Amino acid sequence: MSHASPPTTASDAPRHGTFGQTLTAEWTKIRTVRSTFWTLLAGAVVVIGFSALWALLFTASYDQLSPADRASLGPTTPMQIAFYFGMVIFGVLGVLVITGEYATGMIRTALTAVPNRARYLAAKAVVLALVVLVAGMVVSFASFFVGQAILSTKDLGGSLGDPGVLRAVAGGGVFLMLIALMALGVGVILRHTAGSVVVVFVLLFVLGIVGGFLPGEWGATVAKYLPSNAGSAILEPQPGDSVLPPWTGLAVFALYTAVALAAALVLFQERDA
Amino acid sequence: MFGIEPHMIEARGLTKRYGDKTAVDHADFTVRPGRVTGFLGPNGAGKSTTMRMILGLDRPTGGHVTVNGRDYRRLRAPLREVGALLDAKAVHGGRSAYHHLLCLAQSNGIPAARVDEVIGLVGLQSVAGKPFRGFSLGMGQRLGIAAALLGDPGTLMFDEPVNGLDPEGILWIRNLMRRLADEGRTVFVSSHLMSEMALTADHLVVIGRGRILAETGVREFIDANATSHVRVRSPRLDRLAPLLAERGWRVEAGDGDGLRVFGAGPAPIGDLAAANGLALHELALVQPSLEEAFMQLTGDTVEYHAGVPGAAAPAVPPGGQPAVPPGGPPGGAPGPAVPPSQPPNPEGRP
Numbered sequence: 001m002s003h004a005s006p007p008t009t010a011s012d013a014p015r016h017g018t019f020g021q022t023l024t025a026e027w028t029k030i031r032t033v034r035s036t037f038w039t040l041l042a043g044a045v046v047v048i049g050f051s052a053l054w055a056l057l058f059t060a061s062y063d064q065l066s067p068a069d070r071a072s073l074g075p076t077t078p079m080q081i082a083f084y085f086g087m088v089i090f091g092v093l094g095v096l097v098i099t100g101e102y103a104t105g106m107i108r109t110a111l112t113a114v115p116n117r118a119r120y121l122a123a124k125a126v127v128l129a130l131v132v133l134v135a136g137m138v139v140s141f142a143s144f145f146v147g148q149a150i151l152s153t154k155d156l157g158g159s160l161g162d163p164g165v166l167r168a169v170a171g172g173g174v175f176l177m178l179i180a181l182m183a184l185g186v187g188v189i190l191r192h193t194a195g196s197v198v199v200v201f202v203l204l205f206v207l208g209i210v211g212g213f214l215p216g217e218w219g220a221t222v223a224k225y226l227p228s229n230a231g232s233a234i235l236e237p238q239p240g241d242s243v244l245p246p247w248t249g250l251a252v253f254a255l256y257t258a259v260a261l262a263a264a265l266v267l268f269q270e271r272d273a
Numbered sequence: 274m275f276g277i278e279p280h281m282i283e284a285r286g287l288t289k290r291y292g293d294k295t296a297v298d299h300a301d302f303t304v305r306p307g308r309v310t311g312f313l314g315p316n317g318a319g320k321s322t323t324m325r326m327i328l329g330l331d332r333p334t335g336g337h338v339t340v341n342g343r344d345y346r347r348l349r350a351p352l353r354e355v356g357a358l359l360d361a362k363a364v365h366g367g368r369s370a371y372h373h374l375l376c377l378a379q380s381n382g383i384p385a386a387r388v389d390e391v392i393g394l395v396g397l398q399s400v401a402g403k404p405f406r407g408f409s410l411g412m413g414q415r416l417g418i419a420a421a422l423l424g425d426p427g428t429l430m431f432d433e434p435v436n437g438l439d440p441e442g443i444l445w446i447r448n449l450m451r452r453l454a455d456e457g458r459t460v461f462v463s464s465h466l467m468s469e470m471a472l473t474a475d476h477l478v479v480i481g482r483g484r485i486l487a488e489t490g491v492r493e494f495i496d497a498n499a500t501s502h503v504r505v506r507s508p509r510l511d512r513l514a515p516l517l518a519e520r521g522w523r524v525e526a527g528d529g530d531g532l533r534v535f536g537a538g539p540a541p542i543g544d545l546a547a548a549n550g551l552a553l554h555e556l557a558l559v560q561p562s563l564e565e566a567f568m569q570l571t572g573d574t575v576e577y578h579a580g581v582p583g584a585a586a587p588a589v590p591p592g593g594q595p596a597v598p599p600g601g602p603p604g605g606a607p608g609p610a611v612p613p614s615q616p617p618n619p620e621g622r623p
């Protein structure tokens with residue numbers, strides 16, 4: 001059959017696959033399902049939208065606010081609040097890139113093409129990370145600028161040049177990338193879309209709320225280390241005592257992500273596909 | 274053509290347990306190039322499990338299986354060595370057929386031009402851009418075969434490829450497998466339908482309850498596991514049966530006034546009847562089918578030898594075809610049974 005067409009026969013090409021080939025394939029996979037686009041769009045709409053909404057509400061009610069409330073406004077306050085509501089959506093993308101394959105059975109087809117599971121998972125993680133890093137940066141900067149544009153109508157706006165602001169906004173993109181990677185780990189471990197989304201939601205959203213109710217000093221300390229609180233420390237231009245220092249917080253979140261991915265890799269290599 | 278290595282699949286002591294359930298039990302077999310090897314076994318025998326282990330999807334509990342002498346998981350560009358269709362539905366529903374094949378090709382360094390080529394080969398040009406979720410079973414099967422052919426591999430595996438296909442699709446797959454084998458490739462195809470195997474396979478690996486029961490040629494398998502017999506009908510069976518038995522031929526009750534005679538052809542039986550002045554209403558050679566051979570091998574070998582007609586003969590349904598219930602095959606094979614551990618070896622394998 002195909003040996004009628006020499007250029008494409010197997011034996012002509014190099015026999016050894018490369019990590020680059022696996023990456024190319026994963027890039028094709030992530031860009032050829034609509035869920036990628038829709039999930040990223042939903043994340044963008046929620047984060048940018050909430051940032052705008054909060055800024056609008058703040059400026060509209062500014063005249064009635066107490067001096068303390070007025071003073072609580074920082075340059076990244078709108079996007080911090082928006083992140084809290086929207087970041088889970090970037091986790092959903094991380095879940096879907098793997099559970100979508102389990103749900104359809106594609107995982108088996110894919111693993112016959114790339115039987116080296118570590119390589120497979122690594123390529124998936126790298127492509128997901130790059131896609132969400134780019135999208136996350138766009139979303140993070142857009143939510144900052146949209147919030148500032150609205151706040152500046154009352155002369156309340158800050159700028160990227162203010163201390164810690166550029167780090168907070170750029171760090172927001174990195175944070176979203178880490179969220180997607182942690183969710184990928186959860187998806188590999190659970191292999192089920194709904195279950196994984198619930199777990200990611202609990203880790204990022206519910207735990208953050210629970211942390212606010214923990215009593216006493218130990219409660220405050222524990223709360224700092226909860227995933228969403230640790231990760232969103234990077235969004236604080238001038239962090240106070242209630243959160244971890246920004247890079248420490250992001251590092252703690254990266255550690256959680258690494259643990260999730262490591263557990264995922266071990267299970268992924270051990271388990272039958 | 275497809276590299277210089279011999280493309281073979283070799284299983285040695287291959288075992289898979291799921292909890293208490295042993296799905297594959299110390300399987301030893303070799304699948305060789307240039308012919309279609311059927312992997313035959315009833316539902317739940319362990320065919321799919323064996324194929325998943327060959328492809329490195331399931332990890333064996335014991336033993337090992339190699340493709341071209343290597344563990345599948347060690348192949349760097351496996352699609353160039355093995356093409357497999359395990360489950361035609363194992364495709365992301367939202368991705369188009371073209372992109373599905375493209376990502377598989379890219380992962381193994383196969384040029385994108387080959388994707389268009391295999392799409393043409395299986396005749397999916399008109400739907401290549403459509404999402405997979407709208408595909409019919411037959412279209413899915415063709416896409417799965419396109420994926421299997423993508424790397425122009427020397428070894429091909431198909432798990433129940435004709436399941437659910439219409440006659441045209443079945444014929445197409447049969448011809449394809451034939452052609453692939455004729456090109457010198459190793460073709461390993463599973464089925465629980467013996468009739469299908471009889472039409473497609475040259476060689477058989479027979480599995481039952483996880484154990485390899487035979488590894489042999491199709492013809493040899495039938496000869497070894499089911500003997501032909503002669504169907505005899507006569508109004509004077511009471512006299513004929515003892516005469517036949519006297520000659521040392523095995524006689525069993527057939528349907529109604531019929532007998533089944535093993536160990537002699539129609540001619541000596543007819544002569545014997547004529548010499549004794551007994552009328553015959555039927556004298557027919559019945560060739561065994563692969564079905565019978567298979568059931569005699571996989572069924573519990575409770576062999577039943579009826580010395581004289583009428584003695585506790587099992588019922589044969591009207592219509593005459595010697596149907597054999599899987600639970601207890603009557604008229605057990607007197608021919609050389611194949612011992613499970615030592616498959617007959619027509620190839621002279623060392």
Ligand SMILES: Nc1ncnc2c1ncn2[C@@H]1O[C@H](COP(=O)(O)OP(=O)(O)OP(=O)(O)O)[C@@H](O)[C@H]1O
Nearest residue numbers: 291294296314315316317318319320321322323465
């Ligand atoms: N993942 C699994 N977990 C538990 N048991 C399994 C699993 N896969 C297969 N089995 C069991 O192992 C046995 C062999 O199954 P397998 O699917 O390999 O059979 P098969 O020969 O392909 O059957 P069929 O003709 O129905 O496709 C069955 O009893 C099945 O229930």
Ligand SMILES: [Mg+2]
Nearest residue numbers: 320321322432
């Ligand atoms: Mg099966």
